[in-house]
Amino acid sequence: MKNRLRVLRAEREWTQADLASKLDVSRQTINAIEKEKYDPSLPLAFKAARLFEMPIESIFSDEVS
Amino acid sequence: MNKIIDAIACKNLPPRDIKNANIVNIWALIWAATLALNSYLSEFDWFSSTLPTLSALVIHATIGIAMILAYKRFLKQLDELERKIQLDALALSVGLTIVGFSSYSILEKAAMVPDLKPYHLIVVLALTYSVGIIFGRIRYR
Numbered sequence: 001m002k003n004r005l006r007v008l009r010a011e012r013e014w015t016q017a018d019l020a021s022k023l024d025v026s027r028q029t030i031n032a033i034e035k036e037k038y039d040p041s042l043p044l045a046f047k048a049a050r051l052f053e054m055p056i057e058s059i060f061s062d063e064v065s
Numbered sequence: 066m067n068k069i070i071d072a073i074a075c076k077n078l079p080p081r082d083i084k085n086a087n088i089v090n091i092w093a094l095i096w097a098a099t100l101a102l103n104s105y106l107s108e109f110d111w112f113s114s115t116l117p118t119l120s121a122l123v124i125h126a127t128i129g130i131a132m133i134l135a136y137k138r139f140l141k142q143l144d145e146l147e148r149k150i151q152l153d154a155l156a157l158s159v160g161l162t163i164v165g166f167s168s169y170s171i172l173e174k175a176a177m178v179p180d181l182k183p184y185h186l187i188v189v190l191a192l193t194y195s196v197g198i199i200f201g202r203i204r205y206r
Contacts, residue, residue, distance in 0.1 A: 026078055029146040032205040041145050 002063045006034040008052050023047055078147060085139040092132035099125045100184075146205055154197030161193045162186065 009019050009030075016034070020027040023044060032038035040048070040060075049056040078086075103112075103121050112118040140148055166186065172178040 024079075026082075026144040026147060028202075028205060029144055032146055037205055038146055038149070044145060 001039045001060055002036060003033060003060045005030070005048065005059065008054075008059065009034075022051055079144060082139070082143050082147065085135070085142055089132065089135045089139050092128065092135045096125070096128045096132045099128055100187075104184075150198060150201030150205065153201050154194050157197040158190050158194035162189050165189060 005019070009016070014022075016027045016030045020030045023030070024047075025044065029038070029040075029044075033040050045056055045060055048059055052059060099121075103125060106112065106121070112121065140151060143151065166181070166189070169178065169181065173180060
């Protein structure tokens, strides 16, 4: 699954640790999602969508990287 | 090498997860200590009557159940990537142990290898579980 987490985070000048803290996960989880090594759970994806105030499909797409 | 050390030390996990992991580790140590103590006492015919045997069984099993509940709580509250790593490691550990022991039992029946002791099972489970966690942490770095 592809995602725009790194771009959205960079636009806000957040570090991975900042985003991890806001989403209540570890920095490794954010890193693995950004590198597309790990697909987040549905609750975490919704949490990210709420945080960035965007529809979930604007952040995550089911396109295979 | 640094990758492996970081993987073992579980750096950067949230404090809640580290605290829960430490609680599980403490229960596991107590559980292992009761197992070792029971094994030691059995050498001296400590368990020749029913009462000491039942007492040892109840204490060991109760501590074991507390350890399982602590681990369940740890998994439930754990960071989701780390939970996946833990569950993958458990699957690897159980799978390898079952396949390894069933294969070994064929050799054992043919008297080609020494008999297995129950603690061998615990050692193999613990080692394969630890290796699985380290590989998982390195994989998702």
